[in-house]
Amino acid sequence: MGAHRLWAHRSFKATFPLRAVLVLFQTISLQQHIHEWTQNHRIHHKYSETDADPHNAKRGLFFSHIGWMMYEKHPEFTSKIQRMDMKDIENDCLVMWQKKHYLSLALLVSFIIPTLVPWLCWGEHLLNAVMVPAFLRCLVLYHITWSVNSLAHWTGGKPYEKNIYPSQNAVVAFLAMGEGWHNYHHVFPWDYKTSEFGGFTNINFTTLIIKLCSKVGLAYDLKTVTPEMIEKRARRTGDGTYKGPSK
Known part of the structure; x- marks a missing residue:
């Protein structure tokens, strides 16, 4: 919601308190600082599925999922x-x-707070306190995020x-709280919903959160x-599976 829909795509604006909370959440996720994450994501959209794309899906499912972090960056990416x-x-x-102050x-x-809280507050075994809320949480979150780069670029309507891929x-979309409607998102990247239908209609919990923040004045524009516009584009360039707007 923060690094992606707010900072990378500027699909809505947020007040200082909401931005502060989103900075905290992004830091907890341990997925690069916002500046680097946003920079990588913007170049991914601008040069999608080319050598300048950091996780180019044309290089294979493994590469787009995790391999892109293991290999030396392509010169085109470095240049762009x-x-x-x-x-x-x-x-x-x-x-x-x-x-x-990212590190x-x-x-x-x-790591420190997620480990100390269960260990000190309710006597959790220290090994469990380290492995589950710290390492296992990060591992699960990583693979969900990486699936947007890999699976959502490989299979689906x-x-x-x-x-496009x-x-x-x-x-x-279910695992990533709405980020799996990727065909729509790459066609209309500025839409804060990242899908044609927000909320539960298209499994888009993040959209519900943004709408709620908008209702209470924390998010706007x-x-x-x-x-x-959606229907016109779908009829012109879609694969024929478009069913039209919901009634």
């Missing part, structure tokens, strides 16, 4: 990322503060654009796409 405009991110004081913050909120994957 140096020219990626990140001024909007660099003007965000919270994001840059997180970047400056110490990540160690504290991802393509109702909006048939000539990103697909509609309900399993990934939510960007979306008109049903007419």
